[in-house]
Amino acid sequence: MNTSALQAARLVLARDLQLAFRKRAQFIQPLAFFAIVTTLFPLSISPELSRLREIASGVLWVAALLASLLALEFLFRDDAYDGTLEQYALSGQSLTWLLFAKTTAHWLLTGLPLALMAPLAGLSLGVPFTALPGIIAPIALGTLVLSLIGAIGAALTLGVRRSGVLLTLLTLPLAMPVLIFGAQATDSAIRGVSFAAPLYLLGAMAVLGITLAPLAASAAVRISLE
Amino acid sequence: MLQLTGANGAGKTSLLRCLCALMHPEDGRLLWEGHPVYEDLPAFHAQLVYLGHEPPLKADLTARENLKYWVGLRRRLMTADLDAALERVGASTCRDQPARSLSAGQKRRVALAGVILFASTLWLLDEPTTNLDADGQRLVGSLIEEHVKDGGLVIAAVHQDLMVAGTQIRTLNLSAA
Numbered sequence: 482m483n484t485s486a487l488q489a490a491r492l493v494l495a496r497d498l499q500l501a502f503r504k505r506a507q508f509i510q511p512l513a514f515f516a517i518v519t520t521l522f523p524l525s526i527s528p529e530l531s532r533l534r535e536i537a538s539g540v541l542w543v544a545a546l547l548a549s550l551l552a553l554e555f556l557f558r559d560d561a562y563d564g565t566l567e568q569y570a571l572s573g574q575s576l577t578w579l580l581f582a583k584t585t586a587h588w589l590l591t592g593l594p595l596a597l598m599a600p601l602a603g604l605s606l607g608v609p610f611t612a613l614p615g616i617i618a619p620i621a622l623g624t625l626v627l628s629l630i631g632a633i634g635a636a637l638t639l640g641v642r643r644s645g646v647l648l649t650l651l652t653l654p655l656a657m658p659v660l661i662f663g664a665q666a667t668d669s670a671i672r673g674v675s676f677a678a679p680l681y682l683l684g685a686m687a688v689l690g691i692t693l694a695p696l697a698a699s700a701a702v703r704i705s706l707e
Numbered sequence: 708m709l710q711l712t713g714a715n716g717a718g719k720t721s722l723l724r725c726l727c728a729l730m731h732p733e734d735g736r737l738l739w740e741g742h743p744v745y746e747d748l749p750a751f752h753a754q755l756v757y758l759g760h761e762p763p764l765k766a767d768l769t770a771r772e773n774l775k776y777w778v779g780l781r782r783r784l785m786t787a788d789l790d791a792a793l794e795r796v797g798a799s800t801c802r803d804q805p806a807r808s809l810s811a812g813q814k815r816r817v818a819l820a821g822v823i824l825f826a827s828t829l830w831l832l833d834e835p836t837t838n839l840d841a842d843g844q845r846l847v848g849s850l851i852e853e854h855v856k857d858g859g860l861v862i863a864a865v866h867q868d869l870m871v872a873g874t875q876i877r878t879l880n881l882s883a884a
Contacts, residue, residue, distance in 0.1 A: 482782060482783045483753070483781065483782055483783070484779060484780055484781060484782055484783055488779075488783070489779075489780045492775075492776055492779050492780060493776075493780075495776075496765075496768075496772075496776040499768070499772070500765060500767055500768065503767040503768075504767055559765075563761065563763060563764065563765060563766075564759055564761050564762075564763035565763055565765070565777075567729065567757075567759065567763065568757075568763045568777060568780075569780070570729060570752075571727055571729070571752045571755070571756075571757050572752065572780040572781055573749045573750075573752040573753035573780075573781055574749070574780055574781075575749065579780075706729050706730075707729065707730045707731065
């Protein structure tokens with residue numbers, strides 16, 4: 482019996498999660514980076530919580546952005562080397578759909594853990610408990626958008642050796658809106674005002690990314706396979 | 708059964724990649740059962756299996772897992788099917804070993820098990836006997852023979868003649884063409 486699109490996506494997802502747990506170092510690297518950056522700020526600026534609170538949203542967001550950029554390089558690279566992407570393209574399933582599943586797995590392995598770690602880092606920067614939802618929700622949504630934008634960049638740079646720098650250059654400008662609105666949402670939460678508006682904007686970006694990014698990524702992957 | 712021969716760099720792999728529509732040919736048309744394949748690529752791809760130079764196996768997954776995630780994208784597999792295919796290619800001892808611990812020949816055998824499991828009409832094989840011992844080369848021959856007897860098509864790029872007995876083999880020499 483043929484595999485349905487949903488089952489195929491589930492297989493891709495399960496495979497990537499299983500691989501990540503077998504190669505833990507690669508999966509922990511961005512999280513460790515995030516933890517290190519956010520704990521260095523109190524040491525280098527001032528242990529005074531009121532001052533730290535002022536810069537907390539910026540610190541959290543810059544660290545989250547850089548950590549997810551760090552993880553992007555691995556998104557498609559290994560699969561391109563060992564011929565897995567080629568087999569995806571020949572599987573008879575929609576390549577766009579399979580790459581969407583892959584990107585989702587990538588977010589589950591980097592973005593979601595970052596969003597869950599961020600409150601801890603936030604508390605160490607003097608963020609009040611009440612503001613924690615304003616950290617988790619925007620970072621979870623923002624990293625999803627970053628994974629989707631990054632998927633396009635990672636697919637475009639597949640043919641390039643040492644693609645890290647080029648990938649960052651390609652992705653950073655597109656990631657700026659996420660940084661701006663995400664930091665604004667977290668900052669509003671810390672100041673105790675509603676952060677709904679920037680969160681909605683992040684949500685809109687996520688919807689746009691989910692609809693268009695996998696299409697662009699699959700076109701780029703097809704070009705790199707030629 | 709069509710075998711493609713030719714010197715290194717003659718374009719055997721490129722031709723195979725064009726045939727499975729991974730590469731666009733500069734000139735000419737690609738037809739499957741009389742229809743241009745680019746009109747419905749997924750339907751065409753569902754009829755073929757392509758095995759390149761390197762077996763598409765993940766080093767950190769076992770032979771079974773590799774096959775499950777690779778072939779599973781096309782058809783639903785039972786564990787019994789997987790084990791039967793691995794048995795057929797003589798790789799049942801390595802089914803629970805991670806691919807990184809397998810030798811190149813064993814990896815090739817696992818990849819051949821994948822080719823069987825796909826149950827496709829068209830096999831596109833790029834040097835299927837690389838890294839295989841004499842026994843393995845006979846195995847490739849008999850797999851191809853069975854597939855052709857069942858009405859399948861095989862196009863293989865080779866450096867030395869395949870050991871296929873009861874089947875008529877057409878040869879296309881790309882260096883000469």
